[in-house]
Amino acid sequence: MKELAAKYSAKEVEDKWYAYWLAHKFFHSEPNEKQPYTIVIPPPNVTGILHMGHVLNNTLNDVLIRKARMDGKNACWVPGTDHASIATENKVVAKLREQGIRKEDIGREEFLKHAWAWKEEHGGIILQQLKKLGCSCDWDRTRFTMEPALSEAVINTFVYFYRKGWIYKGVRMVNWDPEALTAVSDDEVIHKDTQSHFYHLRYYISDGNGNPTDKFLVIATTRPETIMADAAICVNPKDERHFWLKGKKVLIPLINREIPVIEDDYVEMDFGTGCLKVTPAHDVHDYEIGLRHNLPVLEIIDDHGKLNEKAQILVGEDRFVARKKIVKMLEEAGNLVKVEDYTSPVGYSERTDAVIEPKLSAQWFLKMESLAATALETVLSGRTNFIPEKYVNTYRHWMENARDWCISRQLWWGQRIPAYYLPDGSFVVEATPEAALKAAQAINPAIKAEDLKQDEDVLDTWFSSWLWPISVFDPEKPGHPEHQPNKDLAYYYPTNDLVTGPDIIFFWVARMIMAGEEFMGKEPFSNVYFTGIVRDKIGRKMSKTLGNSPNPLDLIDTYGADAVRIGMLLCSSAGNDIFYDEAQIKQGAAFCNKIWNSYRLVKGFQVADIPQTPAAKLAIEWFAAKLSETIAQVEDHYSKFRISDALMAIYKLFWDDYCSWYLEAIKPAYGQPVDPATQKATLAFFESLLKLIHPVMPFITEELWQDIAERKEGETIMYAPTPKAEAFDPAVLENFALAAEAVNGVRGVRAQRNIGPKEQLNLKVKAAAFPCIPLIEKMAGVTVELVDGLDDAQGVGFLVRTTEMFVKLEGLVNVQEELEKATKELERFKGFLQGVRAKLSNEKFTAHAPAQVIENERKKEADALSKIETLEAKIAQLKK
């Protein structure tokens, strides 16, 4: 490095060192005799692009992995991407739509060709972006959840659980989007309060032969067009108003079909009329009531949201048209009692904005009971820790109520379910078509390959990502209990830490624990660190539609990756949402510059064979202690995953202690040289600081570390050992603190009196001895004089603890002002003393409080007395 510029320029530095790290394969890990430290990346969507949430998450991951590497562990961070079936398929569908192509028209095979092409074109961009951020992933280990080996793992897992009897096919109500003609997940349904009507309808009691009597009940519904699908009327068994209905049958208006009156606790007595029409095919809750009471399921709405022939009336009408028409018909028939305005939450499709239609369909499920119980135990026993701990409660609640996992999706992009149907509708489950044919022929020897039809659905994306901590190392393992883990899996599993958002605690974290326990008999990671959600300054979620999410790459370009990393970490305590503000990144950039310039100073030192100044000697002794003290704190913070606290501790050590105090203390006068011992110590301190902060700021630290000494090609700060705290004498820190107070006192006087820093002053200290006097002289620009008494009123005094100090100022002093100041202070201490004495004279206090506390109070009393004495003497002096 040549002359250092006055400002740090990240751009020139970052690409250079990342290329260097890659060229030397510093990120690559292979099993060896060292202790492993492993992280698997939360795989981002393969076609996704980097957003601020990724920046936060991956910065944290990188800090942990770099720290572990410097701690001497064999650190391995496995990167990769997720095929993200729904998100990716949506994107491909949208792109095809632009070209006027519908996926149904081109068919599965052709569609998948487009999808793969899309993946090749857009896939992995995000991994390139992570490099810009400085992430030290082992790129040779990059995985993709839909690559052949990992897809096989998924299929094997399915077969394994099917054989175990935990996978079954069942009917479930899904969120049907009648425009997109697909089921959508719960997350893709947006509930919006919608203005509608509450129709009160009269159902006549049947005489038993399908004829109406003159008795009736009234139900309230928002969906009158579904009455033809009613299977029962339900009332609460405790509702006295409806006791008379017990065992009765009623007639559905307009079509006169007879349905029973049943009783179920689900019905709220004080809502609506207390009578609920039960429509199992078109309402989730009604479906569940139907199950409990064995009601028939009659579907009258088709995939397009139109009434079908089972409705008997209004066949072919759209559900909303049908609603209007049927209301009129009901009114004419005399069944409409009244119509109320009503606002209720209605589910809309996130993508098409169509009103979601609950629809029954056949789905594949995985039984959760046993898996959840085991995975709950993993966390409750502490084999896996959650940080922050509060998520254990959330986790427990979910695991204790886990419903079977619906693993099928009506999509094409993903691992296709390995169930093969025979012509008679029965099916076999096998890992390959060949095996399936064999199995089918065992049932019916006449079966040929073309007779078998594979299930159309693919598996939920999470059904592949839950294997991630295992499959990235050994894809053969999932689904194969007898398979011995390969070398990588045996070495790297279980991984150490997982950093992820709390929003996927169930989708992903819980299920990885299940898979880990099932296939490895061991938890997949020891700690899960939950980050918060990145929000903007005013608390809104970052989103594309709001346009409040900055592009991280622009930020890196402007401020540098180190600055962006600092900016994200500064405000990120675990589990709290992050309020993103560009100001934090500017703070990070300022810190880079500060580090840069502190090095410029040291690098510029002329070294000469001169004796070390006493101030420099004291400063070195102090900073060595301070460094050790801080290292211990930083280690403690890291051990508790308090990353932002660790960063802040180093930040203050670097800026306040090293730059503002240490460097100023050892800095020679302009043009003067520095002695060799001081130069050496200073560079050593600086190197320690670089190493401490490297995990957070990888680029600038590498740049400077390479410059402070002769380095060979292939050397890197990445593998420099983390500085260790050494034993130190606490008195060193205490003495320095006293001296610093004295310096601050003098500076206060200067500020108050408008005296420039260059003007030498005389400081009288009323004491027989005081620590670090050369330091005080250097830092405060004074000559210190130890005196017995302060008889000269021409000056300004202040107290350092109980020691009185006095800056001599000829003709500049306002005695009256000094007097007022001292009197005010005296009052304060007197009040304080009173408080302490009240406590000490309280018998209950002295009887109950521990000795330590009482002693502290006595010391406070003594200190206060001493200060009062000093102040009183001073006041007497001033009054003369």
Add this chain to the structure above:
RNA sequence: GGGCGGUUAGCUCAGCUGGUUCAGAGCACCUGCCUUACAAGCAGGGGGUCACUGGUUCGAAUCCAGUACCGCCCACCA
């Protein structure tokens, strides 16, 4: 509606098992400085009834109960 968590300085947060002058940090703010490492800087400074009410205790930001508000997860009243 059920569960969980929160409320401390203008902002973001720390404060572990009640007791050190415990009321803190960073940023922001105010004042004075372009003092040859750094104005992305230096020095100094102001600022909080620890949400509210009650209780336990010699002693409460800290423990307990209630109230108010906020956030998250789940279920989302036909």
